[in-house]
Amino acid sequence: MAVVTGGAQGIGLAIAKALVDQGARVVIGDANLDAARRAVEELGDESVVRAHRCDVRDSALFEQLLDTAEEAFGPLDILVNNAGLTRDATMRKMSEEDFDTVVAVHLKGTWNGTRAAAARMRERGTGVIVNISSMSGKVGNVGQTNYSAAKAGIVGLTKAAAKELAHKGIRVNAIQPGFIATPMTAAMPEHIKQQKAAEIPMGRVGDPAEIASVVVFLASDMSSYMTGAVLEVAGGRFM
Template structure:
């Protein structure tokens, strides 16, 4: 039997009603963690938790709202008694060229990715500091490394998450709380499969491994960072992109 890397621990994953977030929650659960799936779509989070089974809880959460994020952390500790892993995964896109992007669409993407990640980092680390251990995983993107046309908001936000990860890692290392980031590339999700087929094919062809990734492959990196296998890693940024942007 495969060793359970997270047995007895509790993990929170935001944006977990589907896509990469759900895949992360499923894999952490498979490795023994109690998982809290948080999403703005509360019904979706609860349905996803039901699909996972025992030790899975679905909670509604608006990651841009301070009290909602604090409530998520408080409810997690109340119901499970601890908080060991927090995955800041929630995200949105509002793509448009510079000339066509509205201020509202810029602000929304910044709020969800940057403020949302910061609120999760702050609330989760407060619990973990007191416990003397913990792993926080922030979801960036290769868009934050290279920039994508039509994504000045998203690319900037995802780049900002890298800086936030490194600053948080430096603040929390002495408390044995680790903060790392993942930068997925082109991953098959509902979001990317909504792209025009010719655009998807063009981006896939530019990847050295000649294929898009699967959500489960991003989840594998999250499991590694959540577990003791990465116990001497903090402030790291793992690229999961099939060799894109090497």
């Protein structure tokens, strides 16, 4: 059984779909319950996928998400920490609230999920956690001191957690997506999208399904000897 946070749209929805297609039963945790329910309708029915509202910043709500998931589908095998948002502005103009919100959702939310999932997985001596970082956490982006810091923090968190949990049979890895076609990137001005696409050696924007397929790899036994790894899925951008 798998739980995907932020699974109602974009990369998260593609991840949920890929896991369902591979035979997993999936619970989508999302702050937007209506969108999560629409995702369930798109992916199948409640025999294979469920929706649950969750604000990942709240550890108690994260525990409730995992409780609901395990009541529906049995023990947690896979957690994908994908929930996120942006509040872009240059550092001079960014409010403390926008900095705190982005760091809380991405970094604290990933920590809440990793800690809660690990506590359950270690009892069974098995489990996989996949954290979604970003290439912004590698190179930094103008106007994203909050987002870049949080995504870089996810890399450090992943490696530290992987070291703590390896002896318990739990693997923790991260993915750094590049420029991917999502509702968030669709809202960018066209000239910005063209500029970013021109920086990609493969010459195109990525598809959410291309991130999802790497999640499936990390969640499967195909990657059984990998933990603490950070995989860049960016078409060669920022090599």
